[in-house]
Structure formats: structure tokens, C-alpha cells
Amino acid sequence: MDARFRGITDLVETPSVAVVVDVMRAFTVAAWAFARGAEKIVLAGSLDEALELKARHPDWVTLKDGAPAPGFDAVNSPGLLRSVDLGGRTVVQKTTAGTVGALAVKEASLVLCAGFVVAEATASFLRARGSDTVTFVVTGEDGRAEEDLACAQYIARRTTETATDAAEFLRRAAGSRAATELTEGVRRGAHPDDVALCLEVDRFPFAMVATPEGPLMVLRPHAMPSPTDRPTDRPTDRLTD
Structure with a gap:
């Protein structure tokens, strides 16, 4: 597999297969939303679009980066979201990097959204697909975010070398600027457990596939068989923390 690593602004043409990586925290949060029972996630292009969708669908759950804000039900934090029951709900997510990269x-003919928590499921999906060329979109810091690049490289390696050890990739992610800012409380709308939750490898046994549904880009979980499946982590279960 020819793996290419690009920042959002480096995308000069539409790739055939794209894996959009946002470890801290958009797609860790998305995975937790599915684990908490969400049916689908609408990736919004702007805060205004998210609020417009909420106005048309009052039962949808809106989620954004940063501090809580009027019209939004939750913030982009896995530590805060893990206690929310999202059974059967639609989530509208708008973040500064992850959703931008996916849109x-x-x-692309295939768009996967990923973080460490769904690394093996994403690699397994790519292996099953058998794509010759995969573009990994490193969303943070104009393509320089160490946690996103480390995760993208880990998934790429894991796709072709299933025994790849995650330790060095996790070490790089743990030392990233994003991890430091979350740990030190620089980023608002965070929980003390966010970094640890973002660095849980293969927490969930599903890949996350984004596809156009009418005018919207919608993310859904795609279950992948795995010997490490844990029933409590399946998207249809209600987790308790």
C-alpha cells in the first residue's frame, strides 16, 4: 500500500481513499459517541450550520470545540461525553480540524475518520478494501500535529504489518503539543482524562465511515471482527463509567 500523509491545505486533488485523523479530540469523541449509542454523526461545516441543523431537528445533539456555548449540547471532550446516553440520537459535530479535514x-470514494481508539478496525477495513493508495489527512496544526501524524503512520503500518507495536507511536502522541495543552488546561472544554482516553489503542471494534447523505456528510460506525472485541464497547451498548 502506498501511504501518503497530507495536511488539509496540502490536498491539491481529491484522493480516492482518505483516512482523516484527529486524535485529540474530534474522532476520539466521535468513537465515544457511537459507543454511547449515537446512530450517526453529521459533520458540520460551520458553527452556524450546526445551529441551523439543531433548529430544524431539536432532538439532535450539537457538539463543538472549546467552552460550552448557547445552542450546543456538548463539547468536544471524550472524558465529558463518556457519561452521556446518546441512544439512537443524531450528533452534529463541528471542530476546528477533524470535521474540516473530513469535509x-x-x-473521495472512501472516507474513514480515525484515531488510536479505532486504529485496528480502520487498518482492518483498509486491508479488506485492498486499496493501492491511501491518503492520510493529518488534520491538526496544518498537517504538523505529532499525535495525528503518529496515529496515521501507525494505522498505515498496521495495515500491512499486523504485528506493529503501538508503543513508539503512542509515546510521540503523548509528547505532542495537543497533549501538553490538554494536560495543562490550556484548551477549554476539556476533562482531565481526555489525553489518556485519546491514547487508548483499539478501544472500539469499529471503523468510522463518512459518506454524503443528501447535502450532509454523515459518519457511521462499521463493525469489524476482532479477537479483542469487548461486548461493552459495541456501538449498540450503553456504557457506564
Whole structure:
């Protein structure tokens, strides 16, 4: 497999297969939303779009980066979201990097959204797909976010070398700027457990596939068989923490 690593602004053409990586925290949060029972996640292009969707669908759950804000039900924190019951709900997510990256490649034939928590499921999906070329979109810091690049490289390696050890990739992610800012409380709308939750490898046994549904880009879980499946982590279960 020819793995290419690009920042959002480096995408000069639409890739055939794209894996959009946002470890801290958009797609860790998305995975937790599915684990908490969400049916689907709508990736919003702007805060205004998210609020407009909420106005049309009052039962949808809106989620954004940063501190709580009027019109939004939750913030982009896995530590805070893990106690929320989202059974059967639609989540509208708008973040500064992850959702932007996914929308930037919405014309691709396959778009996966990923973090460490769904690394093996994502690699397994790619192996099953058998794609010759995969573009990994490193969303943070204009393509320089160490946690996103480390995760992208780990998934790429894991796709072709299933015995790849995650330790060095996790070490890089743990030392990233994003991890430091979350640990030190620089980023608002965070929980003390966020970094640890973002670095849990293969927590969930599903890949996350984004596809156009009418005018919206919608993310859904795609269960992948795994010997490490834990029943409490399946998207249809209600977790308790």
C-alpha cells in the first residue's frame, strides 16, 4: 500500500481513499459517541450550520470545540461525553480540524475518520478494501500535529504489518503539543482524562465511515471482527463509567 500523509491545505486533488485523523479530540469523541449509542454523526461545516441543523431537528445533539456555548449540547471532550446516553440520537459535530479535514475530502470514494481508539478496525477495513493508495489527512496544526501524524503512520503500518507495536507511536502522541495543552488546561472544554482516553489503542471494534447523505456528510460506525472485541464497547451498548 502506498501511504501518503497530507495536511488539509496540502490536498491539491481529491484522493480516492482518505483516512482523516484527529486524535485529540474530534474522532476520539466521535468513537465515544457511537459507543454511547449515537446512530450517526453529521459533520458540520460551520458553527452556524450546526445551529441551523439543531433548529430544524431539536432532538439532535450539537457538539463543538472549546467552552460550552448557547445552542450546543456538548463539547468536544471524550472524558465529558463518556457519561452521556446518546441512544439512537443524531450528533452534529463541528471542530476546528477533524470535521474540516473530513469535509475537505468528501468527494473521495472512501472516507474513514480515525484515531488510536479505532486504529485496528480502520487498518482492518483498509486491508479488506485492498486499496493501492491511501491518503492520510493529518488534520491538526496544518498537517504538523505529532499525535495525528503518529496515529496515521501507525494505522498505515498496521495495515500491512499486523504485528506493529503501538508503543513508539503512542509515546510521540503523548509528547505532542495537543497533549501538553490538554494536560495543562490550556484548551477549554476539556476533562482531565481526555489525553489518556485519546491514547487508548483499539478501544472500539469499529471503523468510522463518512459518506454524503443528501447535502450532509454523515459518519457511521462499521463493525469489524476482532479477537479483542469487548461486548461493552459495541456501538449498540450503553456504557457506564
